[in-house]
Structures are given as structure tokens and as C-alpha cells.
Amino acid sequence: MPVIYYRDALNAALDEEMIRDDRVFIMGEEVAEYNGAYKVTKGLLDKFGSQRMLDTPISESAFSGLGIGASMMGLRPVIEFMFWSFTYVAFDQIFNNAANIRYMSGGLVNVPIVIRGPANGGTGVGATHSHTPENYAASTPGIKVVCPVTPYDAKGLLKTAIRDNDPVCVMENTLLYGMTGEVPDEEYLIPLGKADIKKEGLDITFIAHGRAVLTCLKAAEILEAEYEIDAEVVDLRSLRPLDEETICDSVKKTNRVVLVEENKPYCGTDAQIAYIIQDKAFDYLDAPIKRISAVDAPQIYSPVLEKEQIPYPQRVVQTALSIL
């Protein structure tokens, strides 16, 4: 199976969906002539032309709203945000308009839009550029949220998102764009709302999304090598819809769970997951549910401390050991 970069997997998804459906167009800052701030859209301008590949001014409220308006008319825009942090100046468009228009119109108007871009810390760009608003997006009825970690998942989920008739937020990660993974040549789709067990195990469950999945996989390796502990790693992939079944099945199997996310703790996605587990698998728990999140402060610039702020494998290992 070919091994490709995460950014190229996204590129392939966009390419294939633009060929498949001429209502799909891409809009955002630097997406066309610059080939994308992270080269995710490389080559697409040459292939599809400037009518379908639109460089925008730095004007997030206008271009995201424009995309939403176009989607109401039946087009299928893919809006790239250079950072999810920049959606904060387009908040009204995404969280009022995209999220609510179908509901407020009694189901008469749909908003089949994809909003994608990186949502992560860990790159030394300071607090304003390091937001991880997946919890906020997922807490908004009307919106769907996916956080792919592998190139395979990135391609399959983005393709599904583009075909979805509801607004889908795709949260990527600048630290993942340069990672590689196997992606088949044949077309495939990954349904929203389906978690993936990235490593099977019997002793403890790690539940994570996005890059935190890699942190958990590394922690699982350490636990296996140094402590003979067999950890299971559940990658949520999709936060809304959410695969409660896979979460609960894993907890029922291992009876211990650590939730790991790179977002801040207060009302993070894992707070909801913890609620679900205690509600649906309470009798299977042999220890309290543990959570690891980013240290609860604005994202620090200082590179050494930022590494400490975001969950890292040893923190996961130590937390796991505390309940084993």
C-alpha cells in the first residue's frame, strides 16, 4: 500500500471530490496561488482553475459567511482556515449561521459546507494561534466534528465530510501534515461517528482524538515494554457524531480508562466522554476515570514549557500506573 503524507492524503481527498462533483469549490487564505499555507491544496489551482480555487482576503467573517450562503444555494464549499484559531473572528457565521439555519428554517434550508484547517498547539506560535476549539464546535447542535490523526483517516473522513449535507468541521494539526501513513489507491470513505481502535489491549483503555492518539500509542509502547501492561488505544476520529459503543465496549473489556486530549480541561470533550462512561459503564469501572489535558493556562510560547503543557507519553504512563 502506498505510504503518503497526511497533507497529501487531504489533497487527494479534495482532488477526488472536486472531480466527482463540480459544486465543490475551495476558498480560503493562500489556498490557490500559494498552494496552501501548508500545501494541502497544492496543484489544485492548476487543475481546477480560479473559479473553483479562490484565494480570499484576510477576511474570515466575509469568506466563511460567503461560503455558507453559497452552500444554502446548493454549492458544496470547502473553506480552509489557516488556523482554527482564526474562526474566532468568524464566530457568528459558523456558530450562528452554519449551525442554526437548517433548524430555524424548519428544515427548508441546508448548509452542506466543510470548514477545515489545523487546530493545535505545540508549534511555538503563542496563545492566539494555538486554539483547539473541537469541544466548542462539538457542543453546538447542527455541527459535526472530526479530528483525523492518520493520513488514512484524514482522506476518508474529509471525503465523507464533503459529501455530507450538514456542516462539518474538520480539525487537523500542523504537526501531523508531515507525518506519513498507508493510504490505498482505491477509493474509500470512512463514516462519521465511527471510532477506530488503533491498538488493542486488555489492561487499560486510552481514549483520545487527534494527535493525542499518537501520544497514547507511545505511552502504550512504554507500558508494554517496561511494565508488561497491555493498553488499548481508542481513536475517536469523530466527536459529533460520537461512537459511544466502541468507547463503552473498550471500558467494559479493560475496566480502566484514561482520557487524553490536547485541549484545555474545563468542559473539554473528555468531560462529556467521562459522563457517558460513568452513565453507561459504571459497573465495569474498577478505578476512577482519569483525564489528561493541556495544562490549564493560555498556550505558552516558550517551546520547552509548551512541550510540558501538552500531554506527553510519560504523563499518560504515570496516570495509567496510578490506577492499575
Add this chain to the structure above:
Amino acid sequence: MEKTTASLEESDVSIYASDEINTRLTTDEKIDFYRQMLRIRHFEDRSLHSYQQGKIAGFLHLYSGQEAIAVGTVSLMGKEDQLITAYRDHGFALALDMGMNECMAELYGKITGCSKGKGGSMHFFAPDKNFWGGHGIVAGQVPLGAGIAFALKYQKIKGCCLCFLGDGATNQGSFYETLNLASLWDLPVVFVIENNGYSMGTKIERHSIGRPLARRAETVDMDWDMCNGHHLYEVRTKIAAVMKRAQTENRPTLLEISTYRYRGHSVSDTGLSYRKKSEIEEYRETKDPITLFYNQLEKEGLIDEKAAKNIDKITHKEAEDAAKFADYSPYPTTEELTRDVYWEEDHPESNTSKGTIFFE
């Protein structure tokens, strides 16, 4: 840049009456415009009454006083032209021939409402009539209007989007951002400021500097124009010109229409704390769009008091009947709370997603 009128001076109605866009109107069409304006007035009066009876919740932004704008504009729309507005949306909805029943029922929060009681006063939609809302956040609809125009151009459809906003919306960032984008990308959109002089309770002199507001288009090389909103003929003349520019040249325009609202911003606002009663009375006596159009039609020998009374009676009854319809309609059932949130959930036969989408 083209500026056909640069002041809000009282215009000479006869110029507009003799404009081809208006001389080509049939008697029936003219009488129908009068009927439509009355229909809006009666609907708003009735909804205010229902609000006072406690049958309508939340906000209720009445269009009374501004009728000639909605009726004049909609009268020019072809089948590919689209319209979007802010929260003072009843007038446009009715001018676009939405039924009074579904509109009144929406205000009552009933399942028979145009949005099944899920949107309320500020969020009427009728995509089958090219009406894209009804938007509650000031200027939030402006980027959407540009997007609707973008979709027309993308699909090579010859039409335009009429995007309405209030004077208060002209100080929002999304308004400026969208002006730039619409002009930069040659979008077939018409931005219309319905300047009723007040941003909620803040008079224009206290909320905006620089007149006319439409002049703000100059910074993005966009054409702009001014219009008096109380004369239906003038509205038609001015709107027709800017629509044509959008449809044939893909060029946007910012048109400022001066108008006035009799009621407060919403009904909880009496509209009297920040303006004098005499100001309202003066508009009513000299610029009421329905009275002025009646006078015009009378001058043209097309209407008399008896005919007008008859139209008044019919539209009044329509509003009363709508209130009855709304009264007798059922409320949405509990299941409706989570319907119409996601397309996919409402179409289980095509649902490809797994997992849980609604949470406790």
C-alpha cells in the same frame, strides 16, 4: 463610479411615475401593490395585538412604515433573483407571497408556521420563493447575501441577490468585509440599507459619522445611490437600475433607502424614549407609503375611496383569519425539538453516519 443621486432631498415623484419601469405597469399590478402594502400593515398591526395578548413570545420587529420598500423591490424580482434580509423580515416575506397563516403561526410558535415554530419572528424562510431569511444578528446576513450571489455566478445563472440590512448594520465588521469581497469578486449582489434612522434606540447622529452611509461603498470602488423609501415608484426605479447592474455587469451596488418605522425597534420598545411623538406623526402625515401611493393612484384615476376601503377590509380580514388560524394550530410536539437539526438525522434512509449525534 456612478452616483445618480447624492442627497436625501425630497424627490419629484412625477419623475419616477413617468419612468418606463412604472409606466409599463398595468392597473391591476398597481392596485395589487397597494393591496400588498396594506396586507403588510394589517399583518403587523394584528401581530402586535397578538403580542399584547401574550400569544407571541420574544422579539417582534415590525415593518410598519417601510412597506413600499419590500413591495417595490419584490415586484421587480425575476425567477432567478434572490432575497435575504435581517430580523425585520415580515414585510419581505409577505411581499414574496408567503401566506399570512404560516407567518402568523410562526409568530405563535405553532407547527403550522413557516419554520414549524422553530425560527420565530426574526427567522422566516421560503427558499421556494427565493427568500433566504430572516436573520437575527445585525449584519450576520450580509456575507450570506454575497454567498448567494456567488452561487448564482458560479452556476452561470443570470440573476442577482438583494441583500437588505439596516442602518445599524453598517457599523459591523462583516458588512465592510463583505463590501470588499463583493466588489473585488464582481458579485451580482445589491446591498440595500433600509435607513430608518435608528439603530435600536440610537439615532443615526449618535451611531454613525459620514453621510450618506452608502458613500462607504466608495472605499471599495463600488457604485452607490440614494433613494426615498416612501414612494413605491421611486423604490422601483432605483432598485431596477441596481438590479440590472448586478444581473448584466456582475457589479454590486450599495443603495441607501431612507425610511421610517412607526413602532419601536422591537415591541418591548415603545419607540418614544428616544424620539418625539411629533416625529412619528410627521412621517405618518407626510410620508406614509400607503397613503402616498393611494394619493398617487387616485391622481392617476385608478382608485377611489370605496375601492380602497374594500382592499382594506379584505386584507384586514386576512390578518384576522391568520390570527385565528394560528390560534387553532397545534404547538410542535416534543419530538420536533431534535428534528431539522441535521439533514442526515431527518433522512434515515440516506444516513451514512454511525454513533450518537444528540447527547444528554
